[in-house]
Amino acid sequence: MDWQWDFTFEVVLPRLWEAAGITVYATVVSFAFALVGGLILMLLKMSSFKPVSFVASEVIEFIRGTPLLIQIFFLFFVLPQVNITLPPLTTGILAIAIYNSALTAEVYRAGLQAVPRGQWEAAIALNLSTYRTFRKIIIPQSLPPIIPALGNYLVAIFKETPLLSFVAVGEIMHASKLIGSEYYRFNEAVTLAGIFFLVMSLVAAALVRATENYVKRSILH
């Protein structure tokens, strides 16, 4: 095996550290957009106006049925042709957000449908306003199944960000590819990138579990 420690510390670590910032930024921003986008898609899908719900569910199905990478390429190449020029990072974040919106939409829907019908009926019988029905009855009961699922998608998005290296976004995988081609040494950079993802995913998984327990304890007694 061919491993150079001084190369690791002097070249690889500083550059990966810089790139890690972009990875985390892309993860957080796409997740935030995916949360909102998923909510919008879910509302469209559950619309009582049939054509809207039909189109929304077909769109969700199509987004879920095609690879994220090709969607990234699609936005990256098609947007400039319709005169929308965005930096690669923004395009990438947009693609990840759209892809994951289709997934989070299903999470929201499953969470809402897990609330028993009787709860809605009881809220109507008690003459609660729509706002109070959602705020006090429906949302507290649908959160416990939704939160861990959303947390898993946060971890999944984190592991999807290396795809941005295909469109030259300077995140961690792109940085290690660059180091590899500049020095013709892949060992240190790619291995460290792998360890970075492993550690971050394990930490994130622990955080998701902690949040899950917290939500369970604070909402359901």
Added chain:
Amino acid sequence: MNVRYSAIAALIAFLLGLAVATFSELRIFLPALLRGAAVTIEISILSAILFFSMSFIAGIGRLNSIRPIRWISTIYIEVFRGTSLLVILFWFFFVLPSFGVVLSPTQAAVLGLGLNFGAYGAEVVRGAITAVPKGQKEASAALNLPDWKSTLRIVIPQAIPIAIPGLSNLTIEMIKATALVSAVTLVDITFASVQQNQIHYRTLDIFIVAMVIYYCFSQLIRFGGAILEARMTRHLARPH
């Protein structure tokens, strides 16, 4: 019901696409995309074999009574679920040679995809095995079956139908993930469409056709999984 409808929709989309392709200017780039599709199918089938084997090996291993086997399975599952697939592919292709293991692009892609999704599948299989009622295991102990025999002949056959929906979802995810194999220099649908886009600059047509091909693959697997599940649970629906 819903699944059947989607499969029919995908089939119609595919036939429409084929008709349009034969009679229009799509002819220019379609052959290249179809060659890419052949690579995608080849990689998918090979990695699916490794994926299913690893799912069962690691899933059963994680519930084994011998501690080292359990540890090894857990480490395998955590490592391959925790790292990103693209990093794994790169590692297999660019770093393993320095350990003296030189893999061809196809081998690297199949190993990366199979081991990565095998780790996810192992969790599905483990969940399915724990979902088999405990009484089954106790009854086989009462009938004096050895442990390996009760696992292999009693528990696993009952766990398989439970695992099918999860495994078929993962298979769809895996087929979608084959889009990454261009990282190890394979020319699959995704990479072929990027190449064709650079040559012909018909971005919209090329990528939409490529996405429709992927969509058909996913719907096919979804449909197949639903049929398989219905087949294997048919005996359960019988009234007692």
